[in-house]
Amino acid sequence: MGLRRSSRRRALAILAGMRASDSAPCLMLQTTLAADALFELGGMRLNTVPDESGPFLVLSLEDSSRRDLFSTICADVVSAAAQAGTADALAQFLARLDAWRQFLRDRRDGLSRSETIGLMGELLVLEQLLAVDPYSLAAWQSPNDGLHDFQSNGHALEVKAGLGPSSSITISALDQLDAAGLRRLDLLHIRLVEVSTGPGDGLSPTS
Structure with a gap:
């Protein structure tokens, strides 16, 4: 090897x-x-x-x-x-x-359709964070089943991804919007569109 x-x-x-x-x-x-x-x-x-x-x-x-x-x-x-x-x-x-x-x-x-959309939203945010700070990967809380999707130094990010032009989002638990003990809590809404990738379908962020 x-x-x-x-x-x-x-x-x-x-x-x-x-x-x-x-x-x-x-x-x-x-x-x-x-x-x-x-x-x-x-x-x-x-x-x-x-x-x-x-x-x-x-x-x-x-x-x-x-x-x-x-x-x-x-x-x-x-x-x-x-x-x-x-x-x-x-x-x-x-x-x-x-x-x-x-x-x-x-x-x-495997992931359900809604879980796939949610994970893609988080990975898009993670990509942007890593472009700014390579050490920001540790802020991603999903692998640890954290309350917020991202959290570091008192700043939390809650990511909500949706498919299509709708501006509505679903909050699965009110705790996700609880800023207690935080310096700042931001809610990010990412809209994805379904695109053709040849043999199958795919998802892509809107411009």
């Missing part, structure tokens, strides 16, 4: 590589994890691989159509470890990975 080290110096020796048999991208860390915490969900697999220097925990992409989600998860867990102190980096890495495991497990049968 070919490996290359992450270019940035981090509290953990996190490796990126490609599986020799099929060139599937992988994220690796030399540690072990309880068997019940391993998974194969959402087109991804987390397992342990033996090595002469010790076992590696390997997150691999098993479904190439989920590459964007895989990249998001990898960036998220690495960011969580990077922002933690050296002593807490491993714990934060594993905790964030477990949050993603639960996120994928709860959606084992």
Whole structure:
């Protein structure tokens, strides 16, 4: 299995590589994890691989159509470890990975149409935040089932995405608009349009 080290110096020796048999991208860390915490969900697999220097925990992409989600998860867990102190980096890495495991497990049968629209809205916002600050990934709370979609330094963002020109939105819980304990709470409304992508349909933000 070919490996290359992450270019940035981090509290953990996190490796990126490609599986020799099929060139599937992988994220690796030399540690072990309880068997019940391993998974194969959402087109991804987390397992342990033996090595002469010790076992590696390997997150691999098993479904190439989920590459964007895989990249998001990898960036998220690495960011969580990077922002933690050296002593807490491993714990934060594993905790964030477990949050993603639960996120994928709860959606084992795939996302509903409304969930897909909502996730696309959040990913569009995340893309804009990362363009400004590469460390803003940690503000995304959905993998941890947070109350607000994004939250950092007392500032929360609640993202509502809809399909078509309608300006109406649905609030599933009043707590989502509760600004208690926050310095600021913003509600973002993103409108998507359905477009033809050839063999199937897709969603795209309006201009």
